[in-house]
Amino acid sequence: MDGATHTQEDRWNLAGRTFTSRLIIGTGKYKDYAQNAAAAEAAGAEIVTVALRRVNLSDPSQQMLVDYVKPDRFTYLPNTAGCFTGEEAVRTLRLAREAGGWDLVKLEVLSDPKLLYPDMEETLRALKMLIAEGFQVMVYCTDDPVYARKLEDAGACAVMPLAAPIGSGLGILNKVNIGLIIEQAKVPVLVDAGLGTASDAAIAMEMGCDAVLMNTAISDARDPILMASAMKHAVIAGRQAFLAGRMPRRVYGDPSSPQSGLI
Amino acid sequence: MDDVLDEAVMTLTINGEERSFSGLSDLAALVLSLGLDPRKVAVERNLEIVPRSAYGATALSDGDRIEIVHFIGGG
Numbered sequence: 176m177d178g179a180t181h182t183q184e185d186r187w188n189l190a191g192r193t194f195t196s197r198l199i200i201g202t203g204k205y206k207d208y209a210q211n212a213a214a215a216e217a218a219g220a221e222i223v224t225v226a227l228r229r230v231n232l233s234d235p236s237q238q239m240l241v242d243y244v245k246p247d248r249f250t251y252l253p254n255t256a257g258c259f260t261g262e263e264a265v266r267t268l269r270l271a272r273e274a275g276g277w278d279l280v281k282l283e284v285l286s287d288p289k290l291l292y293p294d295m296e297e298t299l300r301a302l303k304m305l306i307a308e309g310f311q312v313m314v315y316c317t318d319d320p321v322y323a324r325k326l327e328d329a330g331a332c333a334v335m336p337l338a339a340p341i342g343s344g345l346g347i348l349n350k351v352n353i354g355l356i357i358e359q360a361k362v363p364v365l366v367d368a369g370l371g372t373a374s375d376a377a378i379a380m381e382m383g384c385d386a387v388l389m390n391t392a393i394s395d396a397r398d399p400i401l402m403a404s405a406m407k408h409a410v411i412a413g414r415q416a417f418l419a420g421r422m423p424r425r426v427y428g429d430p431s432s433p434q435s436g437l438i
Numbered sequence: 439m440d441d442v443l444d445e446a447v448m449t450l451t452i453n454g455e456e457r458s459f460s461g462l463s464d465l466a467a468l469v470l471s472l473g474l475d476p477r478k479v480a481v482e483r484n485l486e487i488v489p490r491s492a493y494g495a496t497a498l499s500d501g502d503r504i505e506i507v508h509f510i511g512g513g
Contacts, residue, residue, distance in 0.1 A: 203512045232472060274478075
């Protein structure tokens with residue numbers, strides 16, 4: 176089976192929707208929306224995260240995201256970036272639902288502006304509020320398997336543990352915990368935040384993540400569009416390696432050529 | 439009396455900024471007067487979401503707090 180056919184058949188389900196691409200990208204920090212749109216194309220992304228903010232009243236003619244990264248082409252995943260309480264998150268996502276008509280959302284409630292670490296107690300409270308209002312909620316969380324399970328039990332449609340702090344580019348800091356979260360979860364697990372380069376994405380996928388979500392790793396690369404393409408290939412490679420099943424690790428060498436018939 | 443009020447100057451707080459308007463009939467007129475495409479924004483009036491379909495039927499009052507938001511890039 177060739178790779179193209181294989182990846183086409185290898186779809187994943189999220190809140191009743193089916194996707195082929197396992198790379199979700201953010202739309203922040205790009206030079207402009209045109210570069211952002213080109214990166215989304217190069218990444219082969221089907222889902223993009225977006226933020227909700229006040230319109231600029233002094234310049235209503237400024238560039239708008241929807242004119243470049245078009246919502247009929249990409250599934251918009253509104254986030255709650257900048258929210259520190261459940262009430263703020265609910266208010267933001269109600270507006271997002273009205274603006275776009277989508278109930279699939281990304282919840283992130285942060286605690287610490289320096290680490291940008293999720294406040295898990297408040298995140299869980301906000302999740303319950305959003306579930307009660309009928310949202311389908313993908314939840315950004317710490318790499319804590321206990322909280323990941325609580326989020327799933329509360330109705331999260333995906334759990335999204337961080338690899339490392341947002342924008343840090345450090346890669347997966349705690350592979351053991353990410354592995355435990357993947358092992359126990361019955362909803363999709365996405366590594367969200369902290370990936371730095373293509374090998375980080377491949378590692379996440381080799382571990383069995385359903386998808387990865389990243390922004391800065393692409394937007395802050397010297398050539399974001401080329402990095403978007405690299406990430407696309409890394410995610411496909413990692414996924415295929417996971418499906419293929421890696422060979423066992425050995426301490427000693429094992430010759431690849433036959434030992435018999437030596438001259 | 440209503441006609442007089444309609445033409446009266448009305449002060450609204452829009453996205454945290456106080457602005458004065460005269461002769462604004464409803465929310466649809468406000469969105470248009472701000473040069474915004476109603477299909478690309480969402481509006482809150484006094485902390486309550488106004489569905490897009492209801493802009494024309496939503497009268498504004500002096501002192502209303504309006505939030506008008508849209509999607510921008512984010513991670």
